[in-house]
Amino acid sequence: MNILDKIIAQKRIEVAERKAKTSIAELQQQPLYARATLSLKQFLLDDTKTGIIAEFKRQSPSKGVINGTADVAEVTSAYTNNGASCLSVLTDEQFFGGSTNDLIKARVNSIPILRKDFIVDEYQIEEAKAMGADVILLIAACLTTDEVKRLAAYAKKLSLEVLLELHDEEELQHICDETEIVGINNRNLKTFEVDIERSLRMAKQIPDTKIKVAESGISSVENIQLFKANGFRGFLIGENFMKAENPGKAFAAFVQQLKEKA
Numbered sequence: 001m002n003i004l005d006k007i008i009a010q011k012r013i014e015v016a017e018r019k020a021k022t023s024i025a026e027l028q029q030q031p032l033y034a035r036a037t038l039s040l041k042q043f044l045l046d047d048t049k050t051g052i053i054a055e056f057k058r059q060s061p062s063k064g065v066i067n068g069t070a071d072v073a074e075v076t077s078a079y080t081n082n083g084a085s086c087l088s089v090l091t092d093e094q095f096f097g098g099s100t101n102d103l104i105k106a107r108v109n110s111i112p113i114l115r116k117d118f119i120v121d122e123y124q125i126e127e128a129k130a131m132g133a134d135v136i137l138l139i140a141a142c143l144t145t146d147e148v149k150r151l152a153a154y155a156k157k158l159s160l161e162v163l164l165e166l167h168d169e170e171e172l173q174h175i176c177d178e179t180e181i182v183g184i185n186n187r188n189l190k191t192f193e194v195d196i197e198r199s200l201r202m203a204k205q206i207p208d209t210k211i212k213v214a215e216s217g218i219s220s221v222e223n224i225q226l227f228k229a230n231g232f233r234g235f236l237i238g239e240n241f242m243k244a245e246n247p248g249k250a251f252a253a254f255v256q257q258l259k260e261k262a
């Protein structure tokens with residue numbers, strides 16, 4: 001079993017346990033469920049913003065502990081105040097050390113928040129809404145085309161947007177009317193191999209009507225400039241900031257460089 005299979009198997013068990021504990025009707029009564037969501041699409045199309053989707057990630061299966069001490073409210077507020085277009089918050093506990101509470105704490109900020117998790121069931125979309133997320137991630141590598149369509153339509157019904165994540169050419173068929181924002185993960189979730197060029201190669205095969213996001217392994221302003229020149233509007237960056245003792249400060253310095261080199 002590769003790591004992605006392991007994560008998905010564990011996810012199905014967790015979802016079944018959580019469903020047994022909290023009903024959808026109960027999720028719908030939680031205070032953040034009723035808030036008006038923000039549009040990632042709108043934030044990414046705004047040329048006055050950086051396009052950076054700044055991630056809060058404590059650990060990962062590929063890197064182990066990245067930052068064991070960072071405070072989620074502090075870091076995500078620094079990301080926001082220094083020009084992030086969106087926040088990405090890991091909510092997977094077992095493999096990424098995240099939690100629902102992390103996302104709720106990040107909600108002090110008024111920019112879109114992506115619930116970063118492995119979504120395989122409508123129930124997790126209801127949870128995303130209840131914890132104050134604006135966007136969910138759908139990973140093509142662990143869903144059929146029909147599942148993507150069904151889950152994306154469900155998200156839309158709850159006024160949540162979808163970031164569809166692709167890695168392979170074969171996954172291009174997962175793009176559908178319901179998925180307006182398409183991310184290309186430079187990291188293979190099965191082997192952890194990172195290849196920054198992957199976004200550039202695959203971008204050419206994504207319809208112009210979709211908003212493109214480059215994901216993973218991004219560590220320089222030059223990377224961003226290259227992605228921009230190839231039509232990308234969003235840049236998902238985690239480790240490059242989280243590995244610093246003060247991720248918010250690292251983010252601010254990065255944005256400063258981005259402005260100087262513009």
Ligand SMILES: O=P(O)(O)OC[C@@H](O)[C@@H](O)c1c[nH]c2ccccc12
Binds near residue numbers: 239
């Ligand atoms: O830390 P990086 O290399 O900047 O990558 C961020 C983000 O793209 C990565 O965390 C990610 C991309 N797709 C995922 C799916 C699940 C968990 C995590 C991810």
